[in-house]
Amino acid sequence: MSLLDVKDLSVILSTSEGPARAVRNLNFRLNRGETLGIVGESGCGKSMAALALMGLLPEQSETVGEITFDGQNLLDKTDAEMCQIRGNRLAMIFQEPMTSLNPVHTVGHQIMEPLRLHRNMSDNQAKSETIRLLDRVGIPNPKERVDNYPHQLSGGQRQRVMIAIALSCQPDILIADEPTTALDVTIQDQILELIHTLVREEGMALILISHDLGVISENTDNILVMYGGSAVETGGTEQIFDELIHPYTQGLFAAMPKLGRARSGRLVTIPGTVPDLISLPSGCTFTDRCPLATDMCRNTPPPAIEVTANHFASCHHIDAARNRKTEELFS
Amino acid sequence: MSIFIAKRVLTLFVTLIGASIVIFLVMEILPGDPALVILGVDASDEAVNALTKELGLDRPPLVRYWDWVTGILQGELGKSYAYKVPVWELVEGALLITIPLAIMSILLSIVLALSIGLYAAANHNKAGDVTLMGISQLGISIPNFWLAILLIMLFAINLRWLPAGGFPGWDEGLWACLRALLLPSLALATVVGAILARITRSSVLEVFREDYVRTARAKGLSKQATLWRHVLRNALIPVLTVTGIQFSALLTGTVVVENVFHIPGLGSLVLKAINNRDTIVVENVVLLLATMIIVVNFVVDILYAVIDPRLKAHDI
Numbered sequence: 001m002s003l004l005d006v007k008d009l010s011v012i013l014s015t016s017e018g019p020a021r022a023v024r025n026l027n028f029r030l031n032r033g034e035t036l037g038i039v040g041e042s043g044c045g046k047s048m049a050a051l052a053l054m055g056l057l058p059e060q061s062e063t064v065g066e067i068t069f070d071g072q073n074l075l076d077k078t079d080a081e082m083c084q085i086r087g088n089r090l091a092m093i094f095q096e097p098m099t100s101l102n103p104v105h106t107v108g109h110q111i112m113e114p115l116r117l118h119r120n121m122s123d124n125q126a127k128s129e130t131i132r133l134l135d136r137v138g139i140p141n142p143k144e145r146v147d148n149y150p151h152q153l154s155g156g157q158r159q160r161v162m163i164a165i166a167l168s169c170q171p172d173i174l175i176a177d178e179p180t181t182a183l184d185v186t187i188q189d190q191i192l193e194l195i196h197t198l199v200r201e202e203g204m205a206l207i208l209i210s211h212d213l214g215v216i217s218e219n220t221d222n223i224l225v226m227y228g229g230s231a232v233e234t235g236g237t238e239q240i241f242d243e244l245i246h247p248y249t250q251g252l253f254a255a256m257p258k259l260g261r262a263r264s265g266r267l268v269t270i271p272g273t274v275p276d277l278i279s280l281p282s283g284c285t286f287t288d289r290c291p292l293a294t295d296m297c298r299n300t301p302p303p304a305i306e307v308t309a310n311h312f313a314s315c316h317h318i319d320a321a322r323n324r325k326t327e328e329l330f331s
Numbered sequence: 332m333s334i335f336i337a338k339r340v341l342t343l344f345v346t347l348i349g350a351s352i353v354i355f356l357v358m359e360i361l362p363g364d365p366a367l368v369i370l371g372v373d374a375s376d377e378a379v380n381a382l383t384k385e386l387g388l389d390r391p392p393l394v395r396y397w398d399w400v401t402g403i404l405q406g407e408l409g410k411s412y413a414y415k416v417p418v419w420e421l422v423e424g425a426l427l428i429t430i431p432l433a434i435m436s437i438l439l440s441i442v443l444a445l446s447i448g449l450y451a452a453a454n455h456n457k458a459g460d461v462t463l464m465g466i467s468q469l470g471i472s473i474p475n476f477w478l479a480i481l482l483i484m485l486f487a488i489n490l491r492w493l494p495a496g497g498f499p500g501w502d503e504g505l506w507a508c509l510r511a512l513l514l515p516s517l518a519l520a521t522v523v524g525a526i527l528a529r530i531t532r533s534s535v536l537e538v539f540r541e542d543y544v545r546t547a548r549a550k551g552l553s554k555q556a557t558l559w560r561h562v563l564r565n566a567l568i569p570v571l572t573v574t575g576i577q578f579s580a581l582l583t584g585t586v587v588v589e590n591v592f593h594i595p596g597l598g599s600l601v602l603k604a605i606n607n608r609d610t611i612v613v614e615n616v617v618l619l620l621a622t623m624i625i626v627v628n629f630v631v632d633i634l635y636a637v638i639d640p641r642l643k644a645h646d647i
Contacts, residue, residue, distance in 0.1 A: 104639055
């Protein structure tokens with residue numbers, strides 16, 4: 001049995017213009033110690049899916065489907081029961097380290113909180129554990145830093161503190177939602193390296209969410225590509241990078257600037273913009289931007305087709321997509 | 332911290348000097364002769380002149396300003412023209428009523444505001460929130476003197492629980508005085524509390540949308556625990572600002588309610604003094620009020636730094 005088994009997960013947000021399906025019929029599994037990358041552009045529903053796992057979606061939303069974690073469906077749990085799981089067995093790191101820490105409490109206080117809550121540690125135990133954690137995430141002088149306020153730390157250090165908080169109770173799954181997007185490029189690598197090392201050493205499973213294919217490729221075993229709230233392609237990281245199948249995955253890859261490429265050419269883009277979640281086509285969500293789209297795509301949801309073992313793509317024109325090379329499809 | 336305080340003390344003195352000049356000038360420009368008011372319009376010119384001289388009002392303004400200011404520095408406020416008693420005697424009694432009244436009112440307001448505001452925010456857009464916000468809108472709209480009359484009718488006349496007015500003096504014991512101040516402070520606190528409750532609610536709701544609140548929830552804190560440990564302190568800054576302003580207003584502007592309850596507070600004293608052209612009393616009381624407001628602002632500034640450590644870093 002998988003540690004996490006997500007079945008037909010949909011998230012419907014109620015907005016002033018009507019219900020918006022931010023996540024539609026998402027399916028994936030995660031085993032102990034495994035790493036999964038969820039990739040897609042802004043607004044594709046990847047953060048919403050992560051918040052749904054944590055049970056932290058905004059109040060004006062509805063989550064349907066099944067999220068089976070360690071044999072129990074999280075969607076059946078009350079908030080009080082979820083509080084026992086959040087921060088303890090499921091932990092999350094967010095995109096904005098600058099605003100994710102409370103400005104009026106010391107970082108030590110904020111790391112000690114889950115330790116006292118889930119581990120019932122005394123103040124002294126929690127403090128020495130906090131110092132150990134700060135050291136573990138690579139903050140120099142942890143004994144002094146423990147009494148610092150967030151504004152006295154840099155963005156990279158604050159993200160390290162966030163990681164220390166997430167790590168504090170040795171969770172089974174760490175969800176990292178764009179953990180490096182708000183940081184300098186030089187710091188990004190350090191933070192990813194840190195997450196990578198910690199996940200391996202602590203034996204945690206990782207869900208890494210990013211719009212950056214490079215980040216995903218280096219840090220995950222499996223990939224789930226999302227577009228318009230649904231998974232368009234899933235599979236092993238190597239499998240997917242060996243053969244990009246779905247037209248959207250191909251477009252995403254083609255749009256990546258590549259080192260060594262002549263500067264004269266313009267960057268490749270996927271024409272159009274991210275679809276409006278309220279008026280998505282009932283069929284494939286990528287229809288309006290897909291060079292292969294036909295009327296069938298618009299009206300019938302594409303089935304997930306297993307191209308090779310465990311490599312699925314949801315496309316009506318899978319053969320046509322496979323025969324076209326990346327560059328051709330979007331040039 | 333010491334530089335922070337030194338800066339504020341310096342500002343306090345500069346502001347007081349400015350305030351004293353403005354107060355003195357306004358009283359100079361204000362028409363009406365104290366001697367004429369004391370003696371009545373039928374008094375002879377000689378008598379008026381003699382009294383003017385006796386009160387020292389024939390001297391040039393600059394000399395009188397200088398005497399006033401140096402007097403204050405020596406702890407000598409002068410004598411009331413109308414009552415012939417030292418100004419301090421008049422002020423002391425009034426202060427001992429107005430300050431406790433203001434403190435009682437603001438404490439009541441804060442209790443009202445925090446309980447209503449937090450409850451409403453925690454139940455955002457639910458029936459309780461809508462009802463409480465409707466009531467608080469009503470509270471803001473009711474003139475406090477009218478509410479004071481209603482309170483007297485209910486608690487003093489019908490139920491006979493509390494006195495309808497007057498003030499026994501602190502010699503009569505703490506309990507008697509608190510009873511006398513309860514209805515007036517309730518009348519004042521309703522309006523102030525309603526304003527503060529709305530600010531508390533909107534401030535708490537705003538902080539609830541912050542990223543660090545999501546972090547707190549992701550740690551496994553319940554909504555309640557998040558509210559107390561992460562939201563409240565951050566939400567207090569705007570509440571504190573308005574509390575400071577409202578407290579200053581309570582110290583200086585309670586005259587109408589004081590009159591409804593026949594309480595000889597500072598507001599009533601200064602109003603009488605203005606009618607009597609008792610300029611020396613007016614000048615001293617207004618300067619005293621200015622000092623109190625500056626001190627209140629000073630305390631609020633220090634509390635900001637206590638609540639939010641970032642402010643300390645900027646100011647020092």
